[in-house]
Amino acid sequence: MARLAALPAAMTLPAGIFALLALMVLPIPALLLDIFFVLNIAISIAVLMVALNARRPLDFSSFPSVLLFATLLRLALNVASTRVVLVNGHEGGAAAGEVIESFAAFLVGGNFVVGLFVFAILMIINMIVITKGAGRVSEVSARFVLDALPGKQMAIDADIAAGLVTADEARERRRDVSVEADFYGSMDGASKFVKGDAIAALLILGVNIIAGFAIGMASHGLSAAEAGEAYVTLAVGDALVAQVPSLLLSIAAAAIVTRVSDQRDLAGQIGGQFADPRGWLPVAMILGAVGVVPAMPQMIFLPGAAIAAAIWWQLKRRAAAPEPVIEEVEEVAPDHIALADVSDATLVTIELGYGLVGLVDAAQGAPLITRITGIRKQLSRDLGFVLPQFRIRDSLDLGAQDYAVLMGGISVARGNLRPGKLLAIDAGDVRSGPNGYGGLTGEATRDPSFDCPALWIAPAARDHAIAEGFLVVDPSTVIATHANQALLAEAHQLLGPDEVREWVDGLKSRAPALVEAVTPDPLPLAALTRTLRALVADGIGLAHPQPLFTSLALALQKTADFDAVIDAVRADMGARLTARIAQPGEALKVVTLDAGLEGAILGGMVDPATGQPLIEPDCGAMIVREINGIADAEGGPIALIVQPPARRALAALLKPRAPRCLVLSIAELPAAQPIAVVGVIGAADEAPALSAPHMQEMAA
Template structure:
């Protein structure tokens, strides 16, 4: 382990590197240096420019090279210092020959331009135009616009961070890091806007230094050293042009690096990967091959160049198309440490789970058609259409805790139903149409969905059983029907805040004013979810949300108490409730409670938490059995309305609704105020009366009509 004492020298050395470098640059400008050292610094300048260009190209985003403006400043200072030092050497020793200013300047002056100083001047001017007019000017404009847009967007980004913190989407540490990134981005583009002027000024300085070297060298050669005009031009101008070219090449590299940085778009890959990925479409290269081949067919064109280019473009198109057709390699998951525990290991985030024994796994096997998956998807779609919101996705998994041929349905981790399936058999259900004395043999059981007597029979007996009056269904249909029956009784348990938010977004597209009257003021998302769940529990579907939400908006103008709100919505939607069980214009069959029984319920014990009446177990059983019997008798009659409505006083509705929903789910419980005034009713039974004769029925009917 390093101690603080061992770290201190390294820290001092790193912190002293930059000041020492600045002093070295000043020394180059002031003190004369030998030609050998000048060659070393020229090579260092070129290497530094190439390194800066590579760093700019490999950056994923501009902020990955946030020190670029400072690097550009120091690189420009180095180049100017070398220009001053080389100018001194050229003017002092230029009369001695081409090698007087070092090997680097001599190589640029002799080899690159062939020793012809006129050619060197033209090459330098062309490089200067490319650098100053094209690259530097374009990069400066991009830097200016980027800085302006970044500074204009700064307040909005700060507000977005504050909003994310308020919504709980971001921690304080993440917010600090994001604010620091936003501030760094603004500082970076502002610095780049000014740093681009360094490159432009360097290009102008290079042009002036070249002019000074040419004029001063020409004069010194003839005046001080007695050279002829031709000899002075040959010696000094060649060295001056070589010196200018040595400085101009690194300047061009740095200008390209600056342009790369300011035009860089944030991406997950570097610049080469970003550009290569966007040129990897085979549709881009096939037209290139066709155009190159067509040009190569022209007799006046050099076919030896165009035709190979067409072949290369065609090969690229073929290769890229072949690579796109190959499936992407699946990355192997890293080995999981045995002592590592994740939330997925301890938490099931699925609301509805269907657990199956290992003997039923073939029902969800894709290789065997997965018949159960298609059935379950149909159940989910049907439930969503019935309830009026998108039911959460189901999860099917195997379980070793149950019998091999058994399944069970979990809602929020709670077991709500299940049964045992006979694999590779068919369930023949007796729905009342089976002929007496039939010859169908099988394992006796009961239909898990509705409790009807049934038989598990062989697949070969299916047609025979159908002919005998049985309803035959396969195992996947048995599970799907049971799932539908279990969940259709619990719509309120399936509705959550996310489903309510999706419902509101859909309605808001056509009725924004209606949503604004409800959410978020006065009802927050959680309060609105509670209200809609209570309405679903009372049998009011959200399949047509406009009347429900309209009634809710009207009720909110009068009260915001939860129970009173539900009651007012139900009163407003009384006609809709009646319409579910009784066709329009028909008489509604009504069941009532005896006045003494209803009074005893209202005056009895109450739940201290909710204030609702508590019905004694024996009394609840009697009412439930009586209602179930009345519902069964009415279902067998040939009447338009085959479902009764239990009509009670408003204070007793909620308690009796919970009782009836558990014992006689087909019966609807309504408060007296919920009956539309124009609805014709017929009292078919009075529960709790000593004698259910016509007189008490007529009396009760008159009370309802009043």
Template sequence: MTLFAKIQSPSALALPAGILVLICLMIVPVPAFVLDISFVMNIALSVAVLMAAMNAQKPLDFSSFPSVLLFATLLRLALNVASTRVVLVHGHEGEAAAGRVIEAFGAFLIGGNFAVGIFVFLILVIINLVVVTKGAGRVSEVSARFTLDALPGKQMAIDADLAAGLLTADEAKARRREVATEADFYGSMDGASKFVKGDAIAALLILGVNIIAGFCLGMISHSMSAGDAAQAYVTLAIGDALVAQVPSLLLSIAAAAIVTRVSDSRDLAGQIGGQFAAPGTWLPVAIVLGAIGCIPAMPQTVFMPAAALAGWLWHALRKRAAQPVAVVEDLPPPVDPSRIVLEDVSDHTLVTIELGYGLVPLVDERRGAPLVTRITGVRKQLSQAFGFVVPQFRVRDALELPPGEYRILLGGVVLGSAPVRADKILAIDAGEARANHTLRGEATRDPSFGCPALWIEPSARDHAIAEGFLTVDASTVVATHLNQLLSERPHDMLGPDEVKALLEGIKEHSAGLVETIHPQPLSLAAVTRVLRALLEDGIPIAHPLPILASLSRAVQQTIEHDRLVDLLRADLGALIVGRACPPHERLPVLTLDAGLENAIVQGMHDPVTGQPVIEPDLARMIGERIAELTDARGPGAIPLALVVQPRARRALAALLRLRVPGCLVLSIAELPPAQPIEVIDVIGAPVPQSTPPGLPGPDPIEPAESMAA
């Protein structure tokens, strides 16, 4: 913001102007009526701060309190300096010379007896300094220390919730900001409590200066007797000290109230009132007060009415607690039993999770609905991985299922089912559990990956972790199984509605690109079919711009579906290979013997699709050989890629998708020219060769050209 803009904003100038006024109060002499107005404003400010602290639902609702405390303390000290000047200069003229407020505090509140005033002031200082301020400072110090110690753990918990899909990026950013603000607030309060302590000490020193200086000035400069000087100056000094000490005590109480608050949906009065509204609190009070009142030496006229009041409170609260809570419900219109609607016979959701009645507690809102939260996280993760918003899931009970079993359906087709124990923890042996472990439980298998596991009691969770087991609750078991099943079928969840939402989102910043594809020359159904084909081939659409750009170039040549997919794959070859092979690494390649490949291409064809049909014995031989080579490489190696002619790619991809899903099937046109390769084997070759004819060695520059030749 420029300087001119700050000048135009009155709120930006309010604080600097207020500080300038405080400096003027300390330096420039002011008349008595200005002091009266300033003292009244100081008291009003202190009461306002106290009310704001009491009405805050949590400490961070009054996060500006440390700064407010600083400026309120400076205002009070400035008024002390200004009033000291007025008392010492005009104190000999009478009690009204220092203003009506100081006169009232010095005369009315202490009855004109300065000795009583000194003791009252000292008691207020002791209460403020020793009791309230010291306790609030200790609470601030401990809160600041604990908050800073817990800061890394809170940030890790936010990161874990974000990774699990329980929070969006904006929600995680807001949570991190709140955690950082909380740490800053308690650290500031730890230092701000020293302001109040220093203010109380300064009040004692200023009172001493006023008494000694006024006593000396009265006798030396104004030829007053010792009694007259004490009566005039000491009374005004005490009044001045009390005027400053009352707001100081209010601010100390506000500081103590704000640092001792516990986060609640109510203000402090509502929180305390709600917790004292239990009927059992007041019956013992009535009994104790009545017993004390029965003692002959006690004043029965005080204790008995108090006991009766406590008993009345107990009776009234118990009567109110016994009344049923009135629940106003909108009664639905009467249902015609002969009328059947579509919702009664049709399920409009694509993915359904059915639960036996024993698993209903997993979706009970009174228990936090852990399964619903986990499923929401799975849906967010799948949407981020696939590149489109996965349709809403549905969770419902199924009476035909066993009590502890669930099943997952996609479009009405059962994808998987398994029994779980809602009240137990699943300890999974992922290969790291000790062979001679002492963990006992119900033996089972993890439904997602088939690992051996045990259902154990929640109290044995720490024991299982110590034995090397991975422990998850029942809701996590269901959510993980759901994630594993749906991750293999992204194309089944992409429909025209999802594609339409995807295209409308891209239109906001790339409208021209979308117009070259849809609605002409490709309809929404055609675009959906192309994108489903890419997903079925394992190509995500999380980055749609390069895919749509390739599609825009491809539709200039053809709009026939199979040809479009081939052109898209050839244009996206770097993306396809890059997902399987890290940069600057050699891609392990398999090829088919030339005779075998020609036999597939020139053999039988499906009359409907026009694709080659591979004979069963040949398909079994190819699948077994590639599976053998894949197993020999181990789980951590770069997956193998079978490079074939474009006309054979689709048939071989369909074959290996079932037999060796980890093998990448590429046409020669999809292999990037600059991709370094390493030929592992030639399938169907009569004699194994180290470097098959027509294929290059591991030279990273010429492989595609040699293979094309």
């Protein structure tokens, strides 16, 4: 029904275009022609009023299209009226319609010579003054708007990254910027319609005059004077009928392109700016001085001076009167402190020293903002939930070239940069040279993200560094990569009840029964948030919610214990864990603990609060040292396979100290996963022994 109701409105414009074509081709009676002339004048006045009442140019964004159709209507009427004048002009003025006859008789007094001069003056005003000026303004405005378009887009991105606007507000601002560019570009071309219409009116008038003389004298036997009186008068009336709406549309176009965005319409804007009483007193004094000159018409100047003085007096009284109090605002005490003054709602903040502020300068392209927006999108895609907006700000507490990544007000990463230089990172592919850096010179440092050897080099040495095998990045990429690594390690802290609710709502639209099996019973929102945070901390992202929720639902059918549920989900999704460090079909590089060492850990002290085994400091240091040594020798990530009761304690030990080692329990190792045992911790010369039958089968 809605589509059927919208059909007549959708057919209005095509029907109007076909009507214009009919006006140009088919003969129409004089009465219908009069109706169309009145309609043309009414449309022109309506367009002018809309242009004057618009608060900003974009409020009348359809003006270029309206101008096109109004011009087509006027040209179609010129063609139709030309046909009527040339066919029926010998019968008298009424034969061409009452509108043309009235313009020819009343406006120019029936004298076609006067009409020609009036038409010429209107043409000069329209083409030379209004249309040419409006066209120049449109051209300059379009050029400035298009030149400023990249800067406006980057400013919107900067506001998003700083958390000043929401995604919907940014989307609306981008739409306004795009519409503004399209509008001024269209206006630059649409102003040519008015100029072309004026030229066409002049040519049509010439055709009517010449053809009128020829038809009147050749076809109807009129003398030259009679033909001029009959045809030229009607031709001038026809030209004036078309020129008046054309002039109105030219004024509307000029008013639109010369507008400045304001909260008021054009009348209110001009009236507000002329409401200053200081401008009217000089007007009254000058008019009065001119009026007392004996040769001047005193009966005109002196009343004008009196009116200007009265306006000055009224505006002065209005300015001196106190403004009405609309609403009383409670005055805030000096010692009052609001919650917004002491709290920071932004979860992730990137602080820059004053020497790095240029990285977010829109005039320099704001490279850091683009990078930060990119890592936020990538992290959201990898983790499976939308990360809250990041904020970038300067900090006087940092060194000039320092930066810090804060999560919840706590620093999770810090670094030092050299603005204006590039970081050449030795990722292991650099050819050896005299100074150990492939022959490249620069300030030695370490890559803050992966702790690789690196050099700060001049931008001119970029190609040389790449040729030597270095990975070359700019300072903004260094910050973005470091922030990405730091936030990925603490990603579970970014997941809150709001993010979980949004994530569950998205899954509910696809699998409502699966969601009902988990939440709100047996897991309410708070318990579900705790569970999902634990899984994210263990490296299980939420990007694929359906299999994860299925595993969670199955685990909840067996037990309600939190740790047992996490272990069950990890065991069910073991393939996803091993896929983080082993490609499909590739053998998983495995490290095990010596049976005696693992037994000592499980049989040793236990934390009374968590029930987890406690690892002695010397033993823990030895395990970390051995694990890192094996990872260095293998040149990539490895997995430590342990008994399920020991997994949590060893994972807590190794996660911050050996990030290249993934701790898995035997139950979490997929049955089809090929393995390659690369080391045994605690027994240097013993062959690896995997105590579980499952592991023995996998080794075979």
